[in-house]
Amino acid sequence: KALSEGVVSLNPQVDRRALVFVIELDDDANVRSTAIRRARIHSRAKLTYDGVQRHHDDRATSPLAGHDYSETLDLLRTVGELRMAAARARKVVRYDREEVAVSPAGPEDGGAGCRWQVRRAPRNDASRWNEQISLLCNIEGGRLLVGERLDPQVQPVFRVHEPPADGSLGHLDRIVRDILTAHGHAPERIGWRRPGPRTPLADSL
DSSP states (O other): OTIIIIITOOOTTOEEEEEEEEEEEOTTOOEEEEEEEEEEEEOOOOOOHHHHHHHHHOGGGOTTTTSTTHHHHHHHHHHHHHHHHHHHHTTOOOOOOEEEEEEEOOGGGTOOSSOEEEEEEEOOHHHHHHHHHHHHHHHHHHHHHHSTTOOTTOOOOOOOOOOOOHHHHHHHHHHHHHHHHHTTOOHHHHOOOSSSOSSOHHHHO
16 A cells, blocks of 8 residues: 555655656657656646546547646547557557446445446547557567666566467467358458468458
């Protein structure tokens, strides 16, 4: 609690020590340079994905407009969309997860203390844009750890995923074909094929 709600929290109107990624991007959001700086940051406001999404959907009534941080919300969208476009060009498979919240059901939800309720909500664009910023920092952080500028006193720990087994890929191939067939599409026309897929997996999905 002392860490998560105190020293390393981003509570609004509080100064915090931090390591800040300073990343310069070109007009297509490709990285031109990256540096990490020790800094003291000041969080101006505690925002939510839904609040930022409403800001972009309706600027005229948004309570987030007209602040000294409002411009950063526009940049979040710009960079997020450009990075998502770059990922599509690299054939990165994109899938949309749902946010799931589980809580005790109260009287207003027909519960009497022994029931639980599950609420599911699709992710919005603001969440996806923010995800791209996190991925960008992770990519650059990894690159710096294995690059020539790595401090010899810093010993990185990597989690390496083994490539999928042929049996798993074959199973995925069958699932994709079954889904296409169930929806009335011709797997041989737009389906994913291995090896050397005519249609990349990301495009097929």
